Amino acid sequence: MSVTVKDLQQYKREGRRFAMLTAYDFTTARILDEAGIPVILVGDSLANTMLGYDTTLPVTLDEMLHHTKAVRRGVDNALLVGDMPFMSYHASVEDAIRNAGRFIKEGGANAVKLEGAGRVVEMTRRLAEMGIPVMGHLGLTPQFVNQFGGFKVQGKTDEAAERIERDALALQQAGAFSVVLEGIPADLGTRVTSVLQIPTIGIGAGAGCDAQVLVIQDMLGLSGEKVPKFVKRYADLRGEITRAVGEYIAEVESGAFPTAEYSYGAGAAAKPDQAERAIYGESRTPKAIKVEKVVRAVR
Numbered sequence: 001m002s003v004t005v006k007d008l009q010q011y012k013r014e015g016r017r018f019a020m021l022t023a024y025d026f027t028t029a030r031i032l033d034e035a036g037i038p039v040i041l042v043g044d045s046l047a048n049t050m051l052g053y054d055t056t057l058p059v060t061l062d063e064m065l066h067h068t069k070a071v072r073r074g075v076d077n078a079l080l081v082g083d084m085p086f087m088s089y090h091a092s093v094e095d096a097i098r099n100a101g102r103f104i105k106e107g108g109a110n111a112v113k114l115e116g117a118g119r120v121v122e123m124t125r126r127l128a129e130m131g132i133p134v135m136g137h138l139g140l141t142p143q144f145v146n147q148f149g150g151f152k153v154q155g156k157t158d159e160a161a162e163r164i165e166r167d168a169l170a171l172q173q174a175g176a177f178s179v180v181l182e183g184i185p186a187d188l189g190t191r192v193t194s195v196l197q198i199p200t201i202g203i204g205a206g207a208g209c210d211a212q213v214l215v216i217q218d219m220l221g222l223s224g225e226k227v228p229k230f231v232k233r234y235a236d237l238r239g240e241i242t243r244a245v246g247e248y249i250a251e252v253e254s255g256a257f258p259t260a261e262y263s264y265g266a267g268a269a270a271k272p273d274q275a276e277r278a279i280y281g282e283s284r285t286p287k288a289i290k291v292e293k294v295v296r297a298v299r
């Protein structure tokens with residue numbers, strides 16, 4: 001049985017913490033789903049991680065849908081959330097409905113995520129009324145990078161903290177099923193979590209949130225050296241890939257790869273069976289075994 005938005009709300013009631021990760025392709029999505037991650041977000045961070053942009057602003061709706069469809073094919077169990085990219089919901093409620101609908105209908109997402117409050121509160125209400133579950137996103141919302149003057153921690157003053165709390169309550173009231181809190185002081189994360197009935201999903205918002213999310217490239221150690229303070233690296237895949245690729249290059253250059261084990265014979269008859277491999281050696285090619293047979297026969 002797949003995870004639903006109702007399950008996440010039940011987790012909140014039970015005080016059960018949960019994890020969310022981003023994914024942008026079929027292979028990674030399948031691994032995460034099989035590993036038991038309950039929520040997968042096709043984040044607009046794919047602008048950075050997959051497409052190499054400095055901000056999330058350039059990624060288009062069609063690019064997001066292309067990746068969402070790939071992730072959908074890898075996910076059986078997790079709740080799949082599609083991230084509405086910059087300018088796909090900003091001009092009008094109609095745009096928001098049409099484009100959120102594409103995430104569900106074409107991308108196969110179970111829900112969408114929208115950044116900010118203000119007009120987004122009304123969009124959330126309309127989408128929820130239409131059966132499109134909405135995940136809110138407050139705090140250091142990357143689509144506001146130009147407005148914020150950089151990627152800066154938000155909610156540091158009393159007034160800013162109160163606004164984030166008010167916005168979170170407004171999104172909940174409008175029907176959002178959860179809210180991402182990004183880049184805010186940990187005590188504000190705890191405070192917002194305590195006033196909401198829906199789960200908060202923190203990223204750089206402290207341990208008091210109901211759930212946590214990280215970008216998959218960051219937590220697997222695939223990003224460059226410079227990552228935000230809140231990123232914990234659970235693996236060093238960049239180091240492991242560099243080692244593996246270096247070994248492959250060296251083996252190709254020296255001729256150590258491919259051995260017979262990785263080569264095809266001329267036909268079924270020429271392919272050594274297990275008994276022949278035991279007699280003539282595991283790494284002998286079919287041709288070498290044939291020659292060896294002739295040599296042994298004339299001895």
Ligand code: KIV
Pocket residue numbers: 022041042043044045046083180182203213214215
């Ligand atoms: O785009 C993204 O990956 C996100 C998460 C970091 C919450 O919005």
